[in-house]
Amino acid sequence: MFKKSVVTMLTLCAFPSLASTIGIVGAMDVEVEALLPKIENQQVTKVGSHTFYTGTIEGKEVVVTQSGVGKVNAAVATTLLIQSFGVDQLIFTGIAGASEPKLEPLDVVVSTSLVQHDVDLTMFGKPKGELSGYEDRHFYADKNLQKYAFDASVAVLGKERVYQGIIASGDQFIANKEIVTGIYKEFNAMAVEMEGAALGQVADAFHVPYVVIRTISDKADGSAEMVYSELKKATADNSANITLNMLKRM
Ligand code: ADE
Secondary structure, eight states: OHHHHHHHHHHHHHSSOOOSOEEEEESSHHHHTTTGGGOEEEEEEEETTEEEEEEEETTEEEEEEEOOSSHHHHHHHHHHHHHTTOOOEEEEEEEEEEOSTTOOTTOEEEEEEEEETTOOOGGGTOOTTOOTTOSOSEEEOOHHHHHHHHHHHHHHHOGGGEEEEEEEEOSSOOOOHHHHHHHHHHHOEEEEESSHHHHHHHHHHTTOOEEEEEEEEEOSSTTHHHHHHHHHHHHHHHHHHHHHHHHHHO
16 A cells, blocks of 8 residues: 555656646557657656656657557546646547448548447436436547647648548447447447547546547458458558657647
């Protein structure tokens, strides 16, 4: 008990007043591995099972972390970034399945809002995706960060591959046409992934602005698995490159 609180205090004291620090989160190793070598004056800090890489990229103070897959991991990483590392802006970078049928692998979606497709309190009169204590099922991305992310995406990919819209998160890898169509129809979501809305919910709770950038790695239907494995690295790197370009502009 004593040991834990000392570690926490040391962690908090180690980063006392990092004004304007950007937290960057990816779920899997492929989603952060293109970023880590770009961090200058890199320091590595472990808190519990989470590892944080602090330093600068493009002259901006950053803290990069691999959250692990799923909403709980994303929520833990986001909370630590805000509470222990003092980040005041958040970018999620990674890959997603397409739920909007016109999207193809290598297209990119910049979040306007995030929603949890696996939340269901409809028994209590709530719309699908909406939690108790909330009047809206969406967690809204920051407008400024959306603009930076959009401009960076266009610079990296060209504007015909860049979309802005709702991203739906849930603790499932979606690989079924009926399920993905259901999510598209219910939430009008462009992409499905497993972390963004959790980051959004935590960031909102602490009034920290955020945006999620997702490159499409698969169509989230029956064909998902093969395309996903083939494109995982290239699509993850694509989002990382957009994040780097975005940092230059911020
Ligand atoms: N991330 C990448 N593809 C995905 C999918 N089909 N479902 C959930 N998360 C994903």
